[in-house]
Amino acid sequence: MIPLSVPNINGNEWKYIKDCLDTNWVSSVGAYVDKFEQSMAAYTGARFAISTVNGTAALHISLLLSGVQQGDLVIVPNITFIASVNSIRYMSANPLLIDVDPATWQMDLGLLEKFLRSSTSVENGKCVHNSDKRVIRAIMPVHVLGNMCDMDRLTALASEFHLALIEDATESLGSTYKEKHSGRFGRFGCFSYNGNKIITTGGGGMIITDNEELAKKAKHLTTQAKSDPFEYIHDEIGYNYRLVNVLAAMGLAQMESLEGFLQRKKEITDHYNTELSAVSGICFQEITKDVAPNNWLYTVTADKQEELIAHLTKNEIQVRPFWVPMNRLKMFARDLYITENDHSQKVYKNSLSLPCSTGITNSELEFVVKKIKEVYNH
Ligand SMILES: Cc1ncc(COP(=O)(O)O)c(C=O)c1O
Incomplete structure (x- = not known):
């Protein structure tokens, strides 16, 4: 069988994972978590990178930190992997699906613009859908197959209509628009290291952002929102969305390749x-x-x-x-x-x-x- 898309494990994966096993640093913190995050930040040019258990978790936390609330709408292309849209439902919000461009298979920006101009209004700094009055809080372009939209046009629309921009960049590690890495155009960019992706950790994800405060919050929320280094004091509802050191070790080796x-x-x-x-x-x-x-x-x-x-x-x-x-x-x-x-x-x-x-x-x-x-x- 010639497989569709399988991992390529020929670098330092064994060495780095063995190091985790030898030193007993196998779990939720460790030097490889930090190194993997630093290597993603350096590679993409983002100021901060926060690892997550998978790409879906990265999307979920990014939506949460973008202020998406129950009953909101989030714009997303109609062709995507289900995780993009599921993550919107995790926030008790609903997707607002936009058809794709027949040539590039990305969100059709002409259609998006027409819709925003004809069917929404900006009221008190919020984009509101004219017919049902729901707030359209965010837009999530998906860089389907590693291609991207015209990001100048997309970011201009997002800013004109007050939409938080979260990129589902899960498929686009290594892709750039005008030499700027995917995931760097909005508030958050989310990546996946699922088995079929360009690099893999078996399962894993990453959030990138340039905003220090949001980066700290993302780390906090993905690590059970523990606020005291010793005692089990947690200051909000957090998530166990950590990427473990063993998998981060694999990620670091994959980044080298x-x-x-x-x-x-x-x-x-x-x-x-x-x-x-x-x-x-x-x-x-x-x-x-x-x-x-x-x-x-x-x-x-x-x-x-x-x-x-x-x-x-x-x-x-x-x-x-x-x-x-x-x-x-x-x-x-x-x-x-x-x-x-x-x-x-x-x-x-x-x-x-x-x-x-x-x-x-x-x-x-x-x-x-x-x-x-x-x-x-x-
Ligand atoms: C477009 C898209 N969004 C989200 C995800 C979710 O990533 P993960 O499988 O790491 O949760 C994937 C990949 O699986 C994807 O292809």
Whole structure:
């Protein structure tokens, strides 16, 4: 089986994890937690980085610290992994789903702007939805597959309409817009180190921010809000959202390999793009102007998606369709979905992610391409 996207563990992972085991520093604090956080801050250019148990927890805490309240609305693209939208529901708020751009598969900013101008008003420094008077407190762009929106336009809209900006940057470690790292455009940026991500800790996440006070609060809330170093005094409801030292050790080692992973991901993308460009019926994700993507998970749209899935699976090539659009899941079917042409559904129906682990060999890539062409040549 050629897997879709699996970890690449070839650096100092064993060494650093062994160090944790040898010294007994395996749990919720330790030098590797600090080092991993520092390396993420240094790499992204953020002032602060706070590790979390996973990316979903990072999103949850960021929404909480952005003042999202029960009954609020949070703008989010209709195509995303469910964790983005679940984290909004954890706050007893609701997602306000925006259709995606058919070319870039990111939140459609034209549609967003039209909606904000026609259906909301800013009242007392808050963005209010005209028809039901609910506060639209925040906006959560998701950098789907490591691509990003036009961040100048998005940040201008967020600031004009008083929306707290929280980036779901879980898929975009290594991606930049105008050379600024993803996750650095709003109040918080959230990352994931889930097993299929560009670097992994098995499971893990990170919040980045430039705001010192918010960084301290994020650390406090993710560590049970303990306010006394000795006694068990807690000053608010906190969460056990810590990343343990053993996993942070793995993260630090993975960070050391990140540049090599990014380079290999780019080679894989270039290979597929070159080989598949002549196959009419296959379309590529358009990269937004000024974005340098991390090429995380190679995905195309194909008119013969179903035949491709069947043929590639039969040939032991692991492939995946995109996420089912959020408005089609029963939990979110009654939430507001802003769309004109339901591009989400078309992208979803045709999409196909292809094997692109950094450890994939060139002959495996050639085999995948050959099997794709077989479907089109018949
Ligand atoms: C877009 C998106 N948001 C959120 C998450 C949640 O991250 P995690 O699985 O680390 O909780 C993921 C990845 O799994 C994701 O792809």
